[in-house]
Amino acid sequence: MSGTKDNPVDVAVIGAGIIGITAAYFLQDEKKSVVLVDRAGPAEATSAGNAGALAFTDVLPLASPGIMRKAPFWLLDPLGPLSIPPAYALKIAPWLRRFWEASRPAAYAASTRAQVALMRISRNEMTQLVDSAGLAHMVRSDGCLEVYEGAAQWQASLPGWQARQREGIVFRHVERDGIDALQKGLSPRFTHGTFVPEWQNVSDPRDFALALYARVAERGATFQRGLVETVEPEGETVVVRFADGTTLHAKQAIIAAGAWSKPLAEKLGDDVPLETERGYNTTLPPGAFDLKRQIVFGGHGFVVSALSTGIRVGGAVELGGLDLPPNFKRSKAMLDKAKAFLPGLDTTGGQEWMGFRPSMPDSLPVIGRSKVSARIAYAFGHGHLGLTQSAGTGRLVADLLERRMPAIPLEPFRPGRFS
Ligand SMILES: Cc1cc2nc3c(=O)[nH]c(=O)nc-3n(C[C@H](O)[C@H](O)[C@H](O)COP(=O)(O)OP(=O)(O)OC[C@H]3O[C@@H](n4cnc5c(N)ncnc54)[C@H](O)[C@@H]3O)c2cc1C
Structure with missing residues (x-):
C-alpha cells in the first residue's frame, strides 16, 4: 500500500x-x-x-496607488463593491495596513x-x-468588454490602460456604436467601453x-x-x-x-498574512440573456459572464473572514444592478453562491x-x-x-x- x-x-x-x-x-x-x-x-x-x-x-495589482482614496466611497454603500462587516473590522485591520503599504x-x-x-x-x-x-x-477567446458611464469615468480609467499598454496588452477603446457592435442590449447609460480581445x-x-x-x-x-x-x-x-x-x-x-x-x-x-476577499454571484439559466462575451462593470465591482451552464452575475469584495455567514443581499444587489444595466436580462431562476478568494495584501x-x-x-x-x-x-x-x-x-x- x-x-x-x-x-x-x-x-x-x-x-x-x-x-x-x-x-x-x-x-x-x-x-x-x-x-x-x-x-x-x-x-x-x-x-x-x-x-x-x-x-x-x-x-495590474489591486493594491495600487489611489485605491485607498476610492475605498471609503465604496464602503459608503453597504451592498457596494467593497464591504467590511463590523464584526470583522478589527481583525482585518493588520491586512489592510499591509495592503495600503503594498499600494x-x-x-x-x-x-x-x-x-x-x-x-x-x-x-x-x-x-x-x-x-x-x-x-x-x-x-x-471572445474577449471582454469593460463599460463606463460617461466620458469622465472612461477618462479616469485611461492611466490604467496606458500602464497595460506598456506591458504589451492589446485593447481597443470604443464609443456607443462600438459597444452595440460588441454587445446588444446594454443600457444607454454606458457611453464608453474598452474591448480586450485576448x-x-x-x-x-x-x-x-x-x-x-x-x-x-x-x-x-x-x-x-x-x-x-x-x-x-x-x-x-x-x-x-x-x-x-x-x-x-x-x-x-x-x-x-x-x-x-x-x-x-x-x-x-x-x-503568512492570508485573508479572504469573499465574493458573491447569482447564476441564471442559460437563456437569461444573449450574452456575447464577459462584460465588466468596473465602477460597480462586478461582471456578467456567459458560461455553458448559465449567465453568471457576480463579483464584489467582502472582507469578512472565513466564519461569518454569507450575506446574500449582496448577490441580490448585483442582480438588481445587472437588470438595470442589461434591461432584457431575465433574473428569474437564479442560484446564489459565495466564494472565498485567498488573498495576500x-x-x-x-x-x-x-x-x-x-x-x-x-x-x-x-x-x-x-x-x-x-x-x-x-x-x-x-x-x-x-x-x-x-x-x-x-x-x-x-x-x-x-x-
Ligand atoms: C466571485 C469570484 C469570482 C472570481 N472570478 C475569477 C475569474 O474569473 N478568474 C480567475 O482566475 N479567478 C477568479 N476568482 C478567484 C479564483 O476562484 C480563486 O483564486 C481560485 O479558485 C483559488 O483556487 P484554490 O485552488 O487556491 O482554492 P479553492 O478552490 O478554494 O480550493 C481549496 C481546497 O482546499 C480544501 N481544503 C482547505 N483546507 C483544507 C484542509 N485543512 N484539509 C483538506 N482540504 C482542505 C478545500 O476543501 C478546497 O477544495 C474568483 C473568485 C470569486 C470569489
Whole structure:
C-alpha cells in the first residue's frame, strides 16, 4: 500500500481546487505519483463558482496607488463593491495596513513586474495545458468588454490602460456604436467601453476543473478525502495528519488549500498574512440573456459572464473572514444592478453562491518552500486570479519540487516576504 512511512507516495497535494489539481497535472508530467487530498470533493470550493475568466491581461495589482482614496466611497454603500462587516473590522485591520503599504508607488511597481511575469508564464503554460489535456473545447477567446458611464469615468480609467499598454496588452477603446457592435442590449447609460480581445473564458470553471481532475485521475493520481490538521517533515518524508487521527506519508507535499492555507503554514512556522476577499454571484439559466462575451462593470465591482451552464452575475469584495455567514443581499444587489444595466436580462431562476478568494495584501500569491523543509511547497493566495494563474503556478511548484531553476524569479512570491 502506498502512502505509508515505508512506501510514501511521491507528492501529496493538500487542496483539490484548481491550484491543487493543476499542480498535480504538472507533477505527473515529471513522472511523480500524486495523491490529491481534500476535506470535500475536487473543485467544490472557490474554484467551482468563479467568473471563469482567463484574465491574463489583468496585470495590474489591486493594491495600487489611489485605491485607498476610492475605498471609503465604496464602503459608503453597504451592498457596494467593497464591504467590511463590523464584526470583522478589527481583525482585518493588520491586512489592510499591509495592503495600503503594498499600494505605494514603489511597492506597486515591484508587484506589477512580478504579476506581469506570472501572467506571461501562466498564459503560455495554460495554452499548452489545455492542448495536452484535450480541454481546448472548454476555452473561448471572445474577449471582454469593460463599460463606463460617461466620458469622465472612461477618462479616469485611461492611466490604467496606458500602464497595460506598456506591458504589451492589446485593447481597443470604443464609443456607443462600438459597444452595440460588441454587445446588444446594454443600457444607454454606458457611453464608453474598452474591448480586450485576448481575454479568454472557460465554459464553466467547475466543469473545467473537473475535466482536468479527470485527466489527472486517468494518469494515475488518487484522491483521499479528509480534513488535514498538519503537514510536517519527518525524516526523509513528509507526514500529513488528518483530523480523524490517520496519516499519509509522501516524499514531498504541496499546500494548496486556498483561503484555508494559513493555519497549515503557521504550524510549519511560516506566518503568512492570508485573508479572504469573499465574493458573491447569482447564476441564471442559460437563456437569461444573449450574452456575447464577459462584460465588466468596473465602477460597480462586478461582471456578467456567459458560461455553458448559465449567465453568471457576480463579483464584489467582502472582507469578512472565513466564519461569518454569507450575506446574500449582496448577490441580490448585483442582480438588481445587472437588470438595470442589461434591461432584457431575465433574473428569474437564479442560484446564489459565495466564494472565498485567498488573498495576500500585495495581490500576489505565495509560491515557495516552507522554511522548515524544502520538501514542502506552498501554492495559495491567488486572490481574484486563481484560475488564470493556475497553470503558471503548476509549472513553478513543479520546478521547486524538482529543484530546477524556476521559470521566473520567485522572490516576489516567497512566503516570508511580510515577515
Ligand atoms: C466571485 C469570484 C469570482 C472570481 N472570478 C475569477 C475569474 O474569473 N478568474 C480567475 O482566475 N479567478 C477568479 N476568482 C478567484 C479564483 O476562484 C480563486 O483564486 C481560485 O479558485 C483559488 O483556487 P484554490 O485552488 O487556491 O482554492 P479553492 O478552490 O478554494 O480550493 C481549496 C481546497 O482546499 C480544501 N481544503 C482547505 N483546507 C483544507 C484542509 N485543512 N484539509 C483538506 N482540504 C482542505 C478545500 O476543501 C478546497 O477544495 C474568483 C473568485 C470569486 C470569489
